[in-house]
Amino acid sequence: MNRETDGTGSAVDAQDPRKQFAEECRSARELYPGGPLTQTELARMVRTSKSTISRVENCVGPIPAGLPSLLDQVFATDGLFKRLYEEVESRGFPAHSRPRIELEPRAVAIAEWSPTVVPGLLQTPDYARALFREGDPRASDAELASTVHKRMARQEILKGTTPPDFSAILCESVIRRRVGTPKVMREQLAVLLEHGKRPTSVIQVLPLDAGTHGLMDGPLSIVTTADGPPVVYTEGIRSGAIIDEPSQVRHLSRSYDVLTASALSRDTSAQMIRKHMEAL
Template sequence: MAEEREVDGRTPRERFGDAVREHRELWPECRMTQSDLARRTRMSKSAISRIERAVPPIPSGLPALLDEIFGTDGTFKRLYDEIRADAFPVQYRQRMEAEPKAVAIAEWSPTVVPGLLQTAGYAHALFRAGAPRASDQELALKVGARLARQDVLRGSSPPDFSAIMCESVIRRNIGGRAVMRDQLASLLAAGAQHTNVLQVLPFTAETHGLVDGSMSILTGTDGATVVYTEGIKSGAIISESAAVRHLSRSYDVVTAAALSPEASARMIRELMEET
């Protein structure tokens, strides 16, 4: 598991818990108890206690609710974003910090369903295969962190999202028949969203410039674009303009060779019915 970075001797999770306790105890009307906050957040008192003691997990909808209750203008959301970033190895953190700020995200994957589209069962199977000695709690934290990333696609103003997957991705059996059927159904649902475009690159496509690995193109609100490339145990952010332009062009070539969104959905649906 990744280690959380410390600021003033405290990790982001500890600072989140401390902030909850401090705002609760300094509530202007009267000292708010854990039971009071539990009622306001529709959680149990024990869950509030665990969060204040920096014991995971933190429900993804809680930070925004705490900001609303305490009038903290995004304080808890920022701390939660730090926690989410620290749930990933160092080489991935820059991407995790950039992803929620992107207005456009384009993904290419030759191996597995992109993280922003994975179901819990699919993600669990991947993590279990990669860390056979990990405890159930460790796996649950990893899965939770991955699913929390998907909040960027569920907000009121989600980014323009595009994903191209090799045909092998939707045919590869990850986690068994039931897990794959659920994952394929989830892909169909994601592809039906108006801000999403999902395509499959068929086996019949010619060799292309992205055959060596997965890639994400992230465009920020200022128009700046960075590319994230990923290997088995490594990841890198590329921001140099010529390299970004070259890789973006390679993505365009793959897009042109891929099946249309409608044809891709048909292929996914047929595979789901066979599974």
């Protein structure tokens, strides 16, 4: 594989998507029809600062989540920067979770079951930070900030003009278990309530007295894309797996449907979440 240096003597993979993003940005700017754009001129066109463009082109720090789509508009690159950005982001996650991260931007429907914590797509920054801090007490503040940023960037798929249909079933223990300070937990529960009001989202709570069910082994996500059948993603503490064998997907999807029927209704779930939020 071809390798070159990044200017500091360190070897850099020539196929590194972060480096590709930087090179494509620089090249598109310099070859802009009508004459080269300065970093200041490009920054004005994409509503950011010259320093941000400079950092992006020099592979310094994260790429702002809203920048790729704006670059695609300015340079008419048909989603090139968006695709590179998604690859950059997916490589920043543990190897076992990358298949799911790569599927999310193409999803037309996502269904989540979580018996332990609020799903990543619904977490607040402070809730995520508290989880990551507890999971890795030796992480530096910079490492923690980077990890939280990556989790928040995933949530962009729920904020666009055409978000996927999203449903989540949370065990009652998820809303009872305090993560971080009471303030952090109140804010997290408030976000769940807001998500539950969206026309494309359904948030339900499975009460603790619901009894035995087929998904007690752990969390599960069912991701459906426009160009393929549904797949199931299961995850452990340090492992994850994509299940795409049709009979297994049908079996797990049926278990999720049964769980949906056993959970509280949207309105009753919201009442329970609000009750716990107000008690904090």
